[in-house]
Amino acid sequence: EPEVTQTPSHQVTQMGQEVILRCVPISNHLYFYWYRQILGQKVEFLVSFYNNEISEKSEIFDDQFSVERPDGSNFTLKIRSTKLxxxxxYFCASSAERGFDNEQFFGPGTRLTVL
Amino acid sequence: AQSVAQPEDQVNVAEGNPLTVKCTYSVSGNPYLFWYVQYPNRGLQFLLKYITGDNLVKGSYGFEAEFNKSQTSFHLKKPSALVSDSALYFCAVRPVTGGFKTIFGAGTRLFVKA
Known part of the structure; x- marks a missing residue:
């Protein structure tokens, strides 16, 4: 069964450093998403991406965040200057079809620790 | 504000007994409703969804959920629990007019005892 994959599984960085989280969505999917879950809190939507542009973003997704699909298979989330x-x-997800009723398939997540 | 509530942090049930994991929501209009399950070190896995039609929705692994519009609830159920059902369960809502943004509950940990 095809899966969404994410690398690395755990990233430790110093405050102020840039990090790039990587995701490989399911190959025939066209819609891509990032969510995050702060420890002990809810899963929160960050951004959705389609046709090489952001289609929606939450208030969390400020100027320090960016997303990119650099090569047709990877989907990345960059945090420019990390804060504690x-x-x-961070969970990546993808879905196959347009339609807000379609389920999203999630990756296993990358745990980001900012020191 | 739009929100999803899972009132129980943990649900304990004996193997073979029925289980219920509760979810209520507060969104404007009619939402799309989802249940996801998360096993250790895995991503969220889709279980089932309600879009329209029959209020009882059947999904993967023998799970089902009942949409109750008047109570704005979407409780997850299974007639006979298995130890392997032990996991973290998330209820999620996507407002019909809200695009792709999905609002998640805090999660309920299900523990099934042999």
């Missing part, structure tokens, strides 16, 4: 409060589990 960026420490969280």
């Amino acid at each position: 409060e960026d420490s969280a589990m």
Whole structure:
């Protein structure tokens, strides 16, 4: 069964450093998403991406965040200057079809720890 | 504000007994409703969804959920629990007019005892 994969599984960085979280969505999917879950809190939507542009973003997704699909298979989330409060589990997801009723398939997550 | 509530942090049930994991929501209009399950070190796995039609929705691994519009609830159920059902369960809502943004509950940990 095809799966969404994410690398690395755990990233430790110093405050102020840039990090790039990587995701490989399911190959025939066209819609891509990032969510985050701060420890002990809810899963929160960050951004959705389609046709090489952001289609939606939450208030969390400020100027320090960016997303990119650099090569047709990877989907990345960049945090330009990390803050302590960026420490969280970051989940990538993808879905096949347009239609807000379609289920999203999630990766296993990257745990980001900012020191 | 739009929100999803899972009132129980943990649900304990004996193997073979029925289980219920509760979810209520507060969104404007009619939402799309989802249940996801998360096993250790794995991503969220889709279980089932309610879009429209029959209020009782059947999903993967023998799970089902009942949409109750008047109570704004979407409780997850299974007639006979298995030890392997032990995991973290998330209820999620996507407002019909809300695009792709999905609002998640805090999660309920299900523990099934042999």
